[in-house]
Amino acid sequence: MIVKVVIDIPAKQVNRSFDYAVPKDWESAIKLGSRVQVPFGNMKRTGFVVDITDETEFNGKLKPIHSIMDYDVFLNEELIELSDYLAEYLQCFRISVLQAMLPSLLKAKYDAIVQIHDPVQFSEKVGSWYQNETSIDRKVLEERISPNAISQLKKENIISIEYQVINQTTQKTKTMIKTNLNKDQLMNALEKTSQRSFKQRAILEYFINNQAIESIEKSTLMTELEVSNATINSAIDKEWITTFKEMIYRDPLKDVSFQTNSSKTLLAEQQNAYDLISQSVDNKQADTYLIEGVTGSGKTEIYLQLMDRALQQGKSALLLVPEISLTPQMVERVVSRFQTGIAVLHSGLSITEKYDEWQRIIKGEAKIVVGARSSIFAPLENIGIIIIDEEHETTYKQSDNPRYHARDVARWRSEYHDAPLILGSATPSLESRARAQVGNYHLIHLENRVNQMPMPPVDIIDMTQVELRETANELSPELIEKIQDRLDKKEQVVLLQNRRGYASYLLCRECGFIMQCPRCDISLTYHKFDNQMKCHYCDYHEPLPTQCPSCQSPHIRTHGIGTQKVAETLEEIFPEAKVTRMDNDTTRRKGQHQKLLDEFSSGQSNILLGTQMIAKGLDFENVTLVGVINADTALNLPDFRASERTFQLLTQVSGRTGRGRLAGEVVIQTYNPEHYVIQFAKTHDYENFFRFEMKRRHLTNYPPYYFTTLLTVSSKHQGRASQLAYDLKAQLYNPELERKEQLYIIGPNRNNISKINNYYYFNLLLKYKDKTTIQRQLDDILNNTQQKATQGVYVNINHEPQYFS
DNA sequence: AGCACGCCGACT
DNA sequence: GTCGGCGTGCTC
Numbered sequence: 070m071i072v073k074v075v076i077d078i079p080a081k082q083v084n085r086s087f088d089y090a091v092p093k094d095w096e097s098a099i100k101l102g103s104r105v106q107v108p109f110g111n112m113k114r115t116g117f118v119v120d121i122t123d124e125t126e127f128n129g130k131l132k133p134i135h136s137i138m139d140y141d142v143f144l145n146e147e148l149i150e151l152s153d154y155l156a157e158y159l160q161c162f163r164i165s166v167l168q169a170m171l172p173s174l175l176k177a178k179y180d181a182i183v184q185i186h187d188p189v190q191f192s193e194k195v196g197s198w199y200q201n202e203t204s205i206d207r208k209v210l211e212e213r214i215s216p217n218a219i220s221q222l223k224k225e226n227i228i229s230i231e232y233q234v235i236n237q238t239t240q241k242t243k244t245m246i247k248t249n250l251n252k253d254q255l256m257n258a259l260e261k262t263s264q265r266s267f268k269q270r271a272i273l274e275y276f277i278n279n280q281a282i283e284s285i286e287k288s289t290l291m292t293e294l295e296v297s298n299a300t301i302n303s304a305i306d307k308e309w310i311t312t313f314k315e316m317i318y319r320d321p322l323k324d325v326s327f328q329t330n331s332s333k334t335l336l337a338e339q340q341n342a343y344d345l346i347s348q349s350v351d352n353k354q355a356d357t358y359l360i361e362g363v364t365g366s367g368k369t370e371i372y373l374q375l376m377d378r379a380l381q382q383g384k385s386a387l388l389l390v391p392e393i394s395l396t397p398q399m400v401e402r403v404v405s406r407f408q409t410g411i412a413v414l415h416s417g418l419s420i421t422e423k424y425d426e427w428q429r430i431i432k433g434e435a436k437i438v439v440g441a442r443s444s445i446f447a448p449l450e451n452i453g454i455i456i457i458d459e460e461h462e463t464t465y466k467q468s469d470n471p472r473y474h475a476r477d478v479a480r481w482r483s484e485y486h487d488a489p490l491i492l493g494s495a496t497p498s499l500e501s502r503a504r505a506q507v508g509n510y511h512l513i514h515l516e517n518r519v520n521q522m523p524m525p526p527v528d529i530i531d532m533t534q535v536e537l538r539e540t541a542n543e544l545s546p547e548l549i550e551k552i553q554d555r556l557d558k559k560e561q562v563v564l565l566q567n568r569r570g571y572a573s574y575l576l577c578r579e580c581g582f583i584m585q586c587p588r589c590d591i592s593l594t595y596h597k598f599d600n601q602m603k604c605h606y607c608d609y610h611e612p613l614p615t616q617c618p619s620c621q622s623p624h625i626r627t628h629g630i631g632t633q634k635v636a637e638t639l640e641e642i643f644p645e646a647k648v649t650r651m652d653n654d655t656t657r658r659k660g661q662h663q664k665l666l667d668e669f670s671s672g673q674s675n676i677l678l679g680t681q682m683i684a685k686g687l688d689f690e691n692v693t694l695v696g697v698i699n700a701d702t703a704l705n706l707p708d709f710r711a712s713e714r715t716f717q718l719l720t721q722v723s724g725r726t727g728r729g730r731l732a733g734e735v736v737i738q739t740y741n742p743e744h745y746v747i748q749f750a751k752t753h754d755y756e757n758f759f760r761f762e763m764k765r766r767h768l769t770n771y772p773p774y775y776f777t778t779l780l781t782v783s784s785k786h787q788g789r790a791s792q793l794a795y796d797l798k799a800q801l802y803n804p805e806l807e808r809k810e811q812l813y814i815i816g817p818n819r820n821n822i823s824k825i826n827n828y829y830y831f832n833l834l835l836k837y838k839d840k841t842t843i844q845r846q847l848d849d850i851l852n853n854t855q856q857k858a859t860q861g862v863y864v865n866i867n868h869e870p871q872y873f874s
Numbered sequence: 875a876g877c878a879c880g881c882c883g884a885c886t
Numbered sequence: 887g888t889c890g891g892c893g894t895g896c897t898c
Contacts, residue, residue, distance in 0.1 A: 078875050087898040110897040
């Protein structure tokens with residue numbers, strides 16, 4: 070037996086498989102996808118078995134495998150084949166793809182423990198050395214019996230192998246507090262504590278009054294007693310209390326009620342969609358459907374029923390949702406429909422939990438997988454349907470290597486399994502919608518909302534007018550009045566302040582003029598460092614003007630307000646209202662996100678103010694007003710997708726109101742009330758937005774008319790990086806292709822943030838019609854630049870990048 | 875990644 | 887004459 074092994078070194082020179090001999094005693098333990106340790110040069114490295122054969126083309130003596138790392142496999146034949154395709158398609162190393170497919174536990178350090186389920190039989194098979202322990206170290210067993218024998222014991226369910234993570238620091242822990250003193254000792258301490266030490270006494274009193282509680286989480290204690298860290302520390306110094314770490318174990322299904330939730334009757338439109346797609350499920354056709362349905366049109370119900378149908382036919386189902394919508398509510402909908410056989414994969418799970426879920430999928434215990442981007446690699450067999458909800462979300466594209474897009478992977482797996490792929494969104498990506506336009510995807514429209522409520526009316530507030538009347542206020546009088554009205558009625562308000570508010574651009578406060586690049590149809594960015602207005606797509610730049618180039622007003626200035634400022638303003642205007650602020654700052658800590666949402670949904674706060682994270686998938690019945698404080702921030706980013714993202718964001722956030730029985734209303738404040746994005750968002754008119762935006766993309770040669778690839782050259786030496794960027798451009802430049810409008814090369818440009826961690830970045834953007842025209846050259850570049858890497862110059866290839874910074 | 879091989883400059 | 891710089895190439 071000979072195996073082909075891919076070694077875990079991400080380098081072009083070893084980006085292929087190497088052949089190894091397998092000792093007889095190992096043959097039944099080794100499977101396709103097994104992780105093994107092999108001698109490589111004078112090293113010992115891990116690798117993956119990607120093929121099992123009896124032949125080799127290697128002219129030399131094959132080395133035998135050193136050891137087998139797992140008696141389970143985490144990759145099946147399909148995934149191995151997929152890794153080959155993706156490595157070539159993404160132009161990255163195969164090992165990087167293979168590693169991306171695996172649960173992260175396998176990358177951590179761990180101990181392998183053999184659990185002995187049947188000591189009697191075990192003893193019979195292994196002999197007298199066994200001392201009746203319930204578990205032993207795997208190494209010990211491996212010294213005594215062969216891998217084949219271990220594999221056999223495992224198969225017979227006499228043993229199982231479990232992993233314990235050694236490096237527990239990567240595990241999430243919480244700090245717990247307990248007291249070692251008994252009640253009398255505590256009382257004693259209390260007496261000795263000054264009456265003025267309120268906080269100290271509060272801690273003592275807490276433990277006196279809560280004798281039954283063994284321990285309490287530190288942060289809970291701090292908030293409940295309103296004591297600071299310093300107080301806790303001094304209590305520790307006085308030896309009243311001690312702290313210890315406890316693992317945070319989060320069962321994803323723990324808080325989910327297991328009530329059955331049977332299928333709902335579908336509306337005619339939904340039924341129609343279901344009927345169409347279920348034919349593809351039944352007939353095993355790898356069709357792609359794009360469901361374009363407004364918020365509340367009941368896409369999820371269609372998904373659930375389709376998944377059910379696949380399940381009925383003995384197939385499995387894969388549902389991808391953006392990480393942010395993987396909330397307990399979402400999970401509950403799936404669980405309550407199917408009860409069992411569901412694996413939920415999300416970032417809140419510890420690595421051991423993720424591994425457990427993975428195991429359940431491999432063993433076939435879970436036939437349904439719900440998860441975020443990386444779940445697209447779930448090792449399901451016999452997939453009957455793949456669904457990607459909110460398909461336009463940029464989180465489906467991985468931003469670092471391997472830079473795959475879940476949609477592309479889904480497309481491949483759909484073909485492999487002859488299973489339909491469903492893409493759902495209220496505002497599909499232009500790429501997907503265009504594919505539907507030309508008939509590559511089947512387009513399904515859902516026009517009606519299940520609750521029959523109309524889409525909320527949208528008010529556009531022209532902030533250029535407001536600024537003239539009222540200075541230095543982010544909130545227009547109209548919006549203030551409407552907020553006050555909801556507060557009076559005890560209804561709730563959602564306010565959006567775009568995340569990327571920090572992006573400074575130049576805006577005329579009088580006429581709303583925003584400086585654009587004359588060559589690129591993209592707004593210029595203010596660079597404080599040299600006081601210049603710059604384009605991030607070409608090298609255009611000009612000095613910061615002192616007056617508006619359009620109306621000569623001196624009221625021109627850089628712009629960008631943060632949520633913090635808005636929260637302050639709100640508290641000034643509405644002192645009686647409680648504002649929940651949700652942005653990257655307030656949700657950085659784990660669990661904080663859900664906590665803030667709970668605070669709002671339970672009605673403890675009246676206004677939810679946040680960045681775009683509040684726009685997604687939240688469903689609050691009592692919200693009757695949505696306000697967008699400044700629709701322009703996202704609109705003027707130097708990115709050709711700025712319009713698309715803004716439209717998606719405005720539409721999504723509008724969908725946050727009118728979810729219940731109460732009618733909703735949307736207010737959008739903008740300095741560009743006539744902008745087409747704002748106008749189409751006002752009427753919730755995706756279709757016309759699509760047509761308009763397509764024209765623009767056509768004129769500027771951007772996707773979906775052209776494919777894009779971003780080459781990033783980075784180095785600690787600015788000169789070397791820029792030199793290589795220019796060299797690469799020269800290599801790729803082809804006047805013939807450019808004349809035929811087949812290939813455009815833009816740049817090199819300095820990166821938006823030109824220096825990160827002392828590395829200088831230069832970008833080359835390729836726009837092309839046919840990837841085959843540049844595939845070989847890019848392969849060459851990848852090869853050649855591998856050597857450059859030793860000189861500290863790195864090249865990254867990113868196909869279809871989502872962001873250009 | 876790591877190591878060996880190999881070809882040119884400054885030394886006991 | 888040799889020691890060692892790191893450019894190049896190989897690892898089943």
